[in-house]
Amino acid sequence: MSVLYIILAGILALLAAIFQYGKAKGKSKGNLLFAFLRFLSVFSILLLLINPKFKKVTVYQENPALAILTDNSSSIAFLEQQEKVNDILTALENDQELKERFSIDHYTFGETLKNGRALTFGEGRTDLSESLSSLKDIYRGKNTATIVITDGNQTYGEDYTYTSLNYPTPVFPVALGDTATYDDLKISRLNVNRYAYFRNKFPVEVILNYDGEAPVNSTFRILSGNRTLFRKAVHFSPEHRSEIIQTHLDAETRGVLTFRAEVLPLENERNTRNNHKAFGIEVIDQKTEVLIISDMPHPDIGALKRGIESNEERTVTLSKPDLNINKLNDFQLVILYQPNASFANVLRELSKIGKNTFTITGRNTDWDFLNRAQDIFSKKKSNLTEEVQGSYNESYSIFATDNIGFSHYPPLQVTFGDIDLNAPYETILYQKVKGVPTETPLLFTVEKDHKRGAVLLGQDIWKWRMQDYRENKNNEKFDKFLGKLIFYLASNQKRDRLETDYETFYDGSSPVTVTAQYFDRNYLFNPEASLRITVKKESDTSGRTYPMLLRNNYYEADLSDLEAGQYTFTVRVEGENIQRSGQFRILEFDIEQQYGSAAIGKLQTLARNSGGKVFYHTDIENLKTRLMEDERFKPVQKSKENTVPLVDWKILLFLIALFLTAEWFLRKYRGLV
Incomplete structure (x- = not known):
């Protein structure tokens, strides 16, 4: 149908040109030129009104994606690998062949995946499994290679060796840290209830693990201050690498009690930070x-x-x-x-x-x-x-x-x-x-x-x-x-106008928050108040003051930047003589410092499950060669067909203006205007 309209438009444009210049005396070249210009301008205008559509085929090259994940947890700083991380990233970013072959994206990960390459090496948890799952959703259906720069030690979430089973894209881990195996005793898990009852016993369960190739002997003990409450000799070997210790301790005093569980380090043990763990309970006298x-x-x-x-x-x-x-x-x-x-x-x-x-x-x-x-x-x-x-x-x-x-x-x-x-x-x-x-x-x-x-x-x-x-x-x-x-x-206690909610102790790896509610004289929640909390460490004379932010129907202060220790706090309402005080303890524990070397075995499993290969920080050139030669990551030539309406061709508007302008100037030049 469009072809018929275009033919009809040509006939109408020709008739318009003949009508305008066909009656002129003689058939000079000037009249033929004017008629031709008029034909072109009218025909172009009619084409715009018909607006036919044309198919436009675009041929382009699609490069595979290269996702570079960098471990941003504090374990990288603990293993002193920051400089090596920066060297690896620089080598990858400055390689011209990689940039031409791949579309490169940078990510960092700790507890969650984040876009970009801003590194602080300060995140308190590592969840590589969640980051890989997020990356799978981002690059679903795309040809992708993944480089993971990490020590391989995960402290949170599902084991990434299971996440990597049937992973859709190859993963190439770059192992950081010492890959050699040293004798290491550690407390891998400590289970204890948060509450105990006064003058009762409470259970403690500890799981000890050993990495090494020779039989070793040590001592496990639980201390309260300088007093030893429990002691047991432990023996490990390549055939006996773990031991579960269970005991019961006395809740002798009311309030918050803290303890220290430790397994004495071996003579040649390098990482002793995972040999001890603090824990606490709250002893209550009412059930x-x-x-x-x-x-x-x-x-x-x-x-x-x-x-x-x-x-x-x-x-x-x-x-x-x-x-x-x-x-x-x-x-x-x-x-x-x-x-x-x-x-x-x-x-x-x-x-x-x-x-x-x-x-x-x-x-x-x-x-x-x-x-x-x-x-x-x-x-x-x-x-x-x-x-x-x-x-x-x-x-x-x-x-x-x-x-x-x-x-x-x-x-x-x-x-x-x-x-x-x-x-x-x-x-x-x-x-x-x-x-x-x-x-x-x-x-x-x-x-x-x-x-x-x-x-x-x-x-x-x-x-x-x-x-x-x-x-x-x-x-x-x-x-x-x-x-x-x-x-x-369960309580008939009269409500206070200012109420606080907090944990009596924090394990050092979870957020430290204190919440409060403030009510007016009619005991209706007041969202317009200004609350501040002053926190003072037991050994300090001065305190730090934080604003409490409104969260729906309560106020909250995030105190996660505080170091381990015993603290007292006071929440005050500005403009009112109302305040509430309390105390809590932050236990000393950094889960990211529990590992002294790279988890090379788990990284090899990750690479094997996904079809990749493990490299070390000294093998970056081999990694680049592997990526360039891998047949799975070749660019693909694709074509895209678009239907383009004629009205989108801006050059046609220019031609119409050009035809009309040329006709007007030539007629003006000949004195016909």
């Missing part, structure tokens, strides 16, 4: 007793018990509703799971003694009974249920809590119908039905007559705990959220 009452078996009960008891200062007792009601006063909190008529005596006694409760309802809840037994909330009985997800309320301010990802957690089974609330309440989670958030509470707290309570209007909370494990390989987020709710419900 929270929680009672769960249920008339039915359900996975929720097991999830609640395990979540609550993840904190060693809490124990859970399970019971049927026919228990001796006189024992209810032995517990700080009672959880009522899907109450029915058999709970009548329990609810009557709980109301009498003013005990805090956590009520969980579901499809087996007897709503007629529950509506009569208490006056805080009510709901019409229904045999229908619906699936409801949780939508976190960022404005919840009764106690500091976090959104652990409720919006994508599995839905709970909720009895169909509206809930009527007859007491002041604060919503933690709203109901989200079929992806649409509502204003109907799913999880809320109430305070009435000096009694605290919480209500969850849905069952199958066990799925939330499983989802947390599926996403994070542990249950820490769910258990911490549940723990904060239990802590609030």
Whole structure:
């Protein structure tokens, strides 16, 4: 059809030229030139109006990608390899043949992958597995070679030798550090509970490992200050390279206690930083007793018990509703799971003694009974249920809590119908039905007559705990959220206008943070306040002051730059005579300094699994030769076909202007204008 329009445009342009200049007397060359120019200009204009499309084929060369990953962890500085890293990068960047053959991208990695080549060698964790997984997504479907400049020692995340199985692109590790094997004793793992009870014993489990080729003897011991609490002789050989030591220590005093576990170094041992590890516990003199009452078996009960008891200062007792009601006063909190008529005596006694409760309802809840037994909330009985997800309320301010990802957690089974609330309440989670958030509470707290309570209007909370494990390989987020709710419900202590939350000790490898909540005189969270925290080390006379930043419904100070030691702190509200103090200890431990040589064996496995090869910092020329000669990394010539409309040809507009201008000037020159 476009060809027909173009022919028609040519005929019309010819007729326009004949009409303009065909009647002129004589057929001089000037008239023919004018007619030709008029034909070209009219034809070009008509072509623009028709706007035919043309296929344009572009032939180009696509170079393979070369991703250079550089280890930015503190272990590189500990092994004194910074200068070698810079030399390797310079050699790769200045090679003209590599730049012509490959499209080169730089990345650094510690705990996460980062774009660019800015190096500080200060990251406290190394997760090469996560970085390789991220790189796989970045270069999916592309011809790529990967160079990893590292000592191969990973301190966090999944083992990268498993990640490299069937890895889609070849990896060429460049090994840093001493690759020779030396005799080395180390504490590879230390397991201890965070809490112990006063005058009780607490367990300690230590895993020792040995790298070497000859039988050796040493001594393992645990010290508190200069006092030795435990001692054991240990023996290792090429056939016996590890030993698990288990013991129990006495919790003799209240508060935070710190200890030092150490295995005495060998005579010729080079790296002794991994021979010792500090650890701490908090000795408490009070235990929270929680009672769960249920008339039915359900996975929720097991999830609640395990979540609550993840904190060693809490124990859970399970019971049927026919228990001796006189024992209810032995517990700080009672959880009522899907109450029915058999709970009548329990609810009557709980109301009498003013005990805090956590009520969980579901499809087996007897709503007629529950509506009569208490006056805080009510709901019409229904045999229908619906699936409801949780939508976190960022404005919840009764106690500091976090959104652990409720919006994508599995839905709970909720009895169909509206809930009527007859007491002041604060919503933690709203109901989200079929992806649409509502204003109907799913999880809320109430305070009435000096009694605290919480209500969850849905069952199958066990799925939330499983989802947390599926996403994070542990249950820490769910258990911490549940723990904060239990802590609030298990206490009748009057709320302060300024509340702080912090760990009593930090292991030296995790972030050090202190959070706070500040309430106005009506006990509503105040997001407009200015909070500052002053931190003082035990051995210093002066302290350091940090601003606390607003994070949703709490303030937070990141103190991760502090060195190991005992600290006291004070949080103050500017313009108010309100402050809170506390203390914590940062244990001395740098996981990046636990290795004294390169993990050459793991790097060889990485290279073998991915189809690459290990090189050393002295073999960079061989590495470049291997990349240039590898048939897998040859440039590919590709063609791309584009459909280009004529209107995009700007030269045609120029030609139209040129034709019209030439015609006008020639006519002017001949006196025809």
